[in-house]
Amino acid sequence: MDKIFEQFVQNLSMHDNACEIERLLRRTLDQYGFPCFAYLSFAPRGDDDDTLAMTTYPSSWVEQYCAKRYDRIDPVISRSIATTLPFAWSADRSDPRLTNKQKRLFEEASEFGIQHGFTIPIHDRQGKVATLTLADCDSRSAFDARAERYRHQLHLIAIYLHAQLRNVTPAAVSPTRPCLTQRERSCLQWAARGKSALDTAKIISVSRRTVVFHTENAKRKLGVATVQQAVAKGLMYDIISM
Structure with missing residues (x-):
């Protein structure tokens, strides 16, 4: 497991307020080479009081933007509201899809x-959308290569971050959570810790095919398409833990 990510997860569970979590996030992303970032959690059709930013x-620039x-x-x-998949973007003003204001x-x-x-969107059961965006002004090729190299870890960091922030801030009543079997929860739990299907198979002493079978069942019950999305929903519904 990536040592930086492992340390982040261990430390995150010990922090119970947003200020401490933000300091941890800064240290972690700086270690990956991303000192410039923005985390934003908001309700797409809510009010300004529902927004959290780091x-x-x-x-x-923040003052001007606001x-x-x-x-x-x-x-x-806008794109983060419409997708759950991470995406890269550029301030290319020649893009014909952009309005003059954009x-x-x-x-x-x-x-x-x-x-x-590079932006990682998260959609949770409370109807909120969160984004973790890493930004830069240096060589785009070097930035994109670094983002791609750590894509998996960054996605999991965003998921864990949002889940912990949700835990330490007031939350609305949640709907009935999906019912997963013990084996499905176990496979999802190890995926949340960055383990591959083969790694999980060795840990719980089953075949890789069995792990994939249970993981696919968990994804189907949670109504998602990827393991990362399943981990996100598992954390949001408290089916698995950090």
Whole structure:
């Protein structure tokens, strides 16, 4: 298991407030080479009081972004609402799909050193959307290569982060959670710890095929398409733990 990710998970469970969690996130992402990031949790059709943000973006840019209510037109946020899959983006103002206001947003962001990024969306059972965005202004090829190298760890970090923040902040009453068997929960639990199907098979003394079978059943019951999404829902429903 990746030592940085392992340390993050161990330390995360010991923190019970957002400030401590933010400091841990800063240290962890800095170790991966991503000192510039923004985490945002919000209800797409909710109000401003439902928003939680953590960021190392320049404070002057954050103030400008909020003052102009760029969250209403930000294409990164719009895409995060529409998908559960991580995606890369660039402040390419020549993109014909962007409106003039969106081009201006990216132009201003570039002035503060935010030119390209990698965003991980999370959708939870409370109807909230969260995004963990890593950004940079240096070589995009080097940034993309680093993001791809740590893609799996970063996705799991975003999932664990959002789950812990949900645990330490007031939450709405949750709907009935899906019923998973003990074996399905076990396979999902080991996946949440970064283990592959083969690793899990060795740990619980079954075949890899058996692990895949139970994992697929868990995905079907949770109504998701990927293992990462199953882990996310498992954490949100308290079916598995960190």
